[in-house]
Amino acid sequence: MTASGDVRLLVVRLSDSFGDFWPALARDIGAALADWTPAAGEPPASDAGVVLVAAGGREADVAALLPQLSVVAGIPIIVVGAVGSYRLAAQIVAAGAADYFSLPEDRDGLRDSLAAAVQRRQAALGRAALAHLEAQAHAFRDIVGESPVLRAALERAARVVPHRDATILVTGETGTGKELLARALHYGGPRAAAPFVELNCAALPGPLLESELFGHERGAFTDAKTAKPGLFEVAQGGTMFLDEVDSLAPELQGKLLRALDQKAARRLGGTATRQFDVRIVAATNADLAAAVQGGRFREDLFYRLNVVALELPPLRERGDDVILLAEAFLRKFSAQYQLPQPGLTPEVRRALVSHSWPGNVRELRNAIERSVLLSPPGAFELSGLTVMPARSGAASALPFPATLAEIQRAAARAMLAAAGGNRSEAARRLGISRSRLQRLLEGGASPDDTDADPN
Incomplete structure (x- = not known):
């Protein structure tokens, strides 16, 4: 128009x-x-x-x-x-x-x-x-949380939303909500009425991934019985979300860079160059700068994608957001499975806050869904997480370890329990080696004992 x-x-x-x-x-x-x-x-x-x-x-x-x-x-x-x-x-x-x-x-x-x-x-x-206006109004509503680190990330994202051509690189650990943010950037911006197309770069081998991106003509390869438009064509006017972009093979990195620079692509087996008008939002849970230094990712493509960098914080750094998210998921899955919606008990709240959530929001979502399904009628019990016991009585009455070695051993045992008995996971969460964890559990490690290999 x-x-x-x-x-x-x-x-x-x-x-x-x-x-x-x-x-x-x-x-x-x-x-x-x-x-x-x-x-x-x-x-x-x-x-x-x-x-x-x-x-x-x-x-x-x-x-x-x-x-x-x-x-x-x-x-x-x-x-x-x-x-x-x-x-x-x-x-x-x-x-x-x-x-x-x-x-x-x-x-x-x-x-x-x-x-x-x-x-x-x-x-x-x-x-x-009308759909665009509605999408703008609700674009960020599914991103739940009030913690300062999350609000800072969303405020930065909001500043770039109106700029239809800005390329964005979203980083963060697995499960932090990178795809959700990419959708909010699309549906909250001027391209909302056009397609949002996503591609997981780690999901397909190189030749199939290239065909998905750029399309192919009939006869381009053995199984190409008909011509197929690439996702750049499908996303015309809209947003292309490239998830796990660090997984691209070096040859495909070069082809992607050329397509982004020229805003044009050629189908496999074709001769015509097709122009496209697409905003790129890329995402990764890897350190792309380190991948560049290690020769695994093209430096020029890194700079081409990293025009605006948005980093999503891990759930363990978001404080009470875990409670807000848990309550939102509890409402969602109770309604979805037509089950009563119980509240979160103090014990469950303590367990949610104390858990380190290595899988972030995705892990929390799965834990709440599983618990909704497995809890007895009218109650909510966390399934698969260790619930920390409630404190009671005076602090002097608590069974508190007398020495630093005992404190370390108690921490190791608590983390092992939280990790479901998985010693490698417990060691990872504590930031120590598996052998040092073993020594702590057996009581053979001194407070100043260090790891020769922290990994």
Whole structure:
């Protein structure tokens, strides 16, 4: 849509026949006018509402041209020629056009068809605008939490939301909500009415991943029975979310960098370069700067992706957010499974706060869902986590270890219990080696005992 709100009529000129007619036609149907000729290169990544192909004497070239107009897919393509032939009209429609008119005899029919197409487009844009406003209002509502570290990250994200072309790199541990933030960036911004397309770069081997990104033509490889558009084409006008971007093979890193720099890509087995208009949001739980230093990730691609860096904090650093999230998940899964919604007991709250949550929000979500399903009727009991006992009585009455060695041994035992008896996990959480954990448990480690290998 144009700045004034008009739907744009894109005239594709194969000939100059009836050239003086198009401006008047655009005014009659209430559309803004733009034009393009194949000699100008690839068709624009247009915001056109209707495409009109002015064939005038070159009707035989239309079928070959229509696939080039895929960048404006989803809107009607109407062909105008000088030959009034039903057979020709049928061939052109079969090739992908919405309709065919011959001039001058079908002038009124052409005008009526274009006017109807413009009205449908205006209605669709109106619905999209309403959806966009609603999405903006609720884009960040699913990100639960009030901790200062989370609010700081979200405030930084909010500043970049209005800028439709800014490339964003979201970092954070597994399960911190990187995809959720990517969706909020999309649906809260100016691209909300266009597609949000996600791709996990670690989920497919290199050749299949390349085909997913860039698409392929028929016969490009053994199983390519039909042509397939790439995700850059599918995401036209919207957002491409590249998760686990650190998993890209070096060769594919180079191809991605070239596509981002040129804002264009070529399908596997194809010769045509297709322009795209897509915002990139990439995500990783790895240290990309370290990967660059280690030669595992291209430095130029790192800088291309890291225009705006957003880091999500781990759940263990978010304080009482764990309680807010647990309550939100408890409401969600109680309603989903049509079960009573009990409250969180003080013991459960203590367990939630004391747990280190190495899997972050994803681990918490799974723990709450599992517990909702396994708890007895009318109660909520955490399943799979160790509930810390409630404190009672005076502090002097507590069984407190007398020496530093006893304190360390008690901490080791408590962490082992919290890790479900997994000694490697308990050692990881304590930041010590497995052998040192073993010595602590057996009482053979002194307070100043250190690890030769902290890993």
